[in-house]
Amino acid sequence: MKLELLANGDDAMVDLGAQIAKALEGRGIVYLEGNLGMGKTTLSRGIIRSFGHTGAVKSPTYTLVEPYEFGSVNVYHFDLYRLASPEELEFLGVRDYFDGDNLCLVEWPEKGAGALPRPDLTITIDAVGAGRRLTLTGVSPHGQASCQRIQQLRSEG
Template sequence: MRLELHAVGEEAMTALGGDIASALQGHGVVYLDGNLGMGKTTLSRGIIRSLGQQGPVKSPTYTLVEPYELACANVYHFDLYRLASPEELEFLGVRDYFDGENLCLIEWPEKGRGVLPRPDLTITIDAVGDGRRLTLTGETSHGEMTCQRIQQMRSEG
């Protein structure tokens, strides 16, 4: 299933993150695709904050992964932009993060090709006018259900 959403401004992108977090139900692998400055980290911040993170949500550009152990979910926010090769992920013990119980948000997933698991949901973010178009693609049954839940929330809201 493919779902297209639109957001204008940081507040709208953060709110969309909340809807996505709710629909994911605290687990899954999410690929975040888009050029620099498209709002991948802003969307991630919205997801993580809506799951209960009270403190700052930092971009993991230099650490590669920021963990958030929250009451309702363990969230791991990856930014692979600076990754030189996918093999570097093996040194991080990255496979332990993808146990099916965690929520893993992965920016620049193409840098981890061959090591990363198949995503449940791919979110592609493009600039459209003064806002952003988010194309959500369900890649697994969990991803498909996530898209359906978001579509239902949007039609009710």
């Protein structure tokens, strides 16, 4: 299932992030695709803040992963932009992050091709005028159900 959403400005991206987080129910693997400056980290901020985080949410470009723990929900925000090769992920033990019921947000997933598990949901962000178009693709049954929940949330709101 594919779903297209439009966002105009950072606040709209953060709001969409909160809707996406609710639809994902705190678990899954989400690939965030798009060129530099498209709003991947802003969308991640909305997802992470929806679970109660009040501090800064910055892209973990140098650390590769930033963990956020909220009781029963663990969110791991990855930024693979500076990854030299997918094999680096193996040295970091990233498989542990993707096991279980964690929510993993992966910016620049193409840099980890072959070492990353298949996503539940892929979000591709493109510029449309001054705004952004987000194309959500449900890859797994969980991702497809999440797209349906987002569609339902948006029609109610």
